[in-house]
Amino acid sequence: MATKDTKVRPVRVGVVGVGGAGEVHVKAYKALPGVEIVAVSDASGPRVDLIKTTYNIANGHTDWNELVERDDIDVISIATPNYLHMPVAVAALNAGKHVLSEKPLARSSAEGQAMVDAAEANDRVLGVSFNHRYRGDVSILKQVIDAGTLGSVYYAKAYWMRRQGVPFWGGWFSKHELAGGGPMIDLGVHMLDMTLYLLGEPEPTSVSAAVYSELAPRGRGSLHPLQGEFDVEDLSTAFVRLAGGGTLLLEASWAGYGHQMDDFGVELFGTDAGAQLDNREWKNTDTLRIFTDIAGVPTISTPRVDRMGENEGHVGAIRDFLDVVLGDPAEWKHHRGRAGLKRARIIEAAYQSAKENREIVLK
Numbered sequence: 001m002a003t004k005d006t007k008v009r010p011v012r013v014g015v016v017g018v019g020g021a022g023e024v025h026v027k028a029y030k031a032l033p034g035v036e037i038v039a040v041s042d043a044s045g046p047r048v049d050l051i052k053t054t055y056n057i058a059n060g061h062t063d064w065n066e067l068v069e070r071d072d073i074d075v076i077s078i079a080t081p082n083y084l085h086m087p088v089a090v091a092a093l094n095a096g097k098h099v100l101s102e103k104p105l106a107r108s109s110a111e112g113q114a115m116v117d118a119a120e121a122n123d124r125v126l127g128v129s130f131n132h133r134y135r136g137d138v139s140i141l142k143q144v145i146d147a148g149t150l151g152s153v154y155y156a157k158a159y160w161m162r163r164q165g166v167p168f169w170g171g172w173f174s175k176h177e178l179a180g181g182g183p184m185i186d187l188g189v190h191m192l193d194m195t196l197y198l199l200g201e202p203e204p205t206s207v208s209a210a211v212y213s214e215l216a217p218r219g220r221g222s223l224h225p226l227q228g229e230f231d232v233e234d235l236s237t238a239f240v241r242l243a244g245g246g247t248l249l250l251e252a253s254w255a256g257y258g259h260q261m262d263d264f265g266v267e268l269f270g271t272d273a274g275a276q277l278d279n280r281e282w283k284n285t286d287t288l289r290i291f292t293d294i295a296g297v298p299t300i301s302t303p304r305v306d307r308m309g310e311n312e313g314h315v316g317a318i319r320d321f322l323d324v325v326l327g328d329p330a331e332w333k334h335h336r337g338r339a340g341l342k343r344a345r346i347i348e349a350a351y352q353s354a355k356e357n358r359e360i361v362l363k
């Protein structure tokens with residue numbers, strides 16, 4: 001079992017689920033000093049073999065329980081389909097491991113709560129991989145907000161809109177039972193995280209939302225052959241009230257006839273200035289604008305985002321997670337996955353609101 005002496009490097013890591021995101025975790029751990037990836041697990045044996053060989057990893061398991069039970073692992077990353085985040089995390093935390101889960105924390109707040117409770121009960125760290133916080137433009141915008149340049153931000157619009165981005169048809173992403181939802185839980189959660197992070201974690205008080213599934217069930221909106229089940233939304237919009245009177249409009253789509261193929265960003269309206277972070281088609285250039293008045297004249301500033309070089313993504317998320325794990329154990333109690341749970345509660349309320357056609361008040 002991993003103990004509080006995990007301060008001693010190397011940190012011994014296991015990665016459960018080594019598909020697209022899991023391989024990104026493997027690469028990120030490999031990019032950090034003092035980390036040894038001891039084992040990977042995937043339901044697909046050939047995939048386990050490929051990742052082991054490509055990244056020179058000694059051990060592989062097709063049953064994740066075997067990886068969790070290993071006593072030579074301190075930290076487990078979970079990058080499985082969403083429905084497995086909770087069972088793998090709870091088992092890993094109960095086995096004394098620290099856990100980094102891919103987003104979303106879980107399909108529901110009940111699952112998320114079980115994960116937070118297990119982290120609490122075992123005094124372990126539970127992190128969630130919100131890698132888009134680690135963009136260079138986000139860190140500059142955070143600096144601008146924290147310096148008070150925008151004044152008090154009272155309205156935010158956040159979006160991740162794809163025109164033709166339904167993930168692999170018939171795969172787990174498009175099945176409610178396996179994913180917990182469509183683009184709102186997949187993409188919206190990233191922009192929800194970005195906005196709440198930028199605004200200093202305001203508490204949500206209520207959510208009103210609508211979801212649509214107009215294109216995907218008719219075979220539109222995907223680059224992939226269309227077959228199998230699709231029982232989630234393909235476009236969603238939510239209006240979130242925040243404590244203190246602020247509001248957030250959150251939109252997410254995999255498919256929809258908009259001007260964009262793949263755009264994400266956030267627009268902020270403050271009492272002294274506004275800001276827009278808008279990333280179109282992953283160009284990652286000229287993404288940030290600040291709107292102010294200079295001598296009464298509306299002015300647009302474009303901060304130099306040469307810190308896009310610090311666009312760290314998963315490396316930043318994993319480095320911060322490991323810093324907590326290797327830091328003062330007295331601080332672990334501040335890192336039990338509660339930020340992920342807060343986002344899960346908002347998204348769950350959005351789906352409930354859409355289903356019941358009413359505003360959901362969050363307690």
Ligand SMILES: NC(=O)c1ccc[n+]([C@@H]2O[C@H](COP(=O)([O-])OP(=O)(O)OC[C@H]3O[C@@H](n4cnc5c(N)ncnc54)[C@H](O)[C@@H]3O)[C@@H](O)[C@H]2O)c1
Pocket residue numbers: 016017018019020021022041042043044047062063064079080081082084102103104129130131186
């Ligand atoms: N942060 C990001 O930018 C980002 C990007 C993509 C995906 N994700 C998240 O990562 C997770 C995985 O998404 P993905 O795109 O990599 O999906 P994927 O389908 O590419 O990979 C999932 C992997 O999990 C494996 N798997 C399935 N059942 C398993 C089991 N019982 N035990 C072990 N492995 C099992 C599959 O074989 C597959 O290799 C999801 O939670 C998703 O939301 C995050």
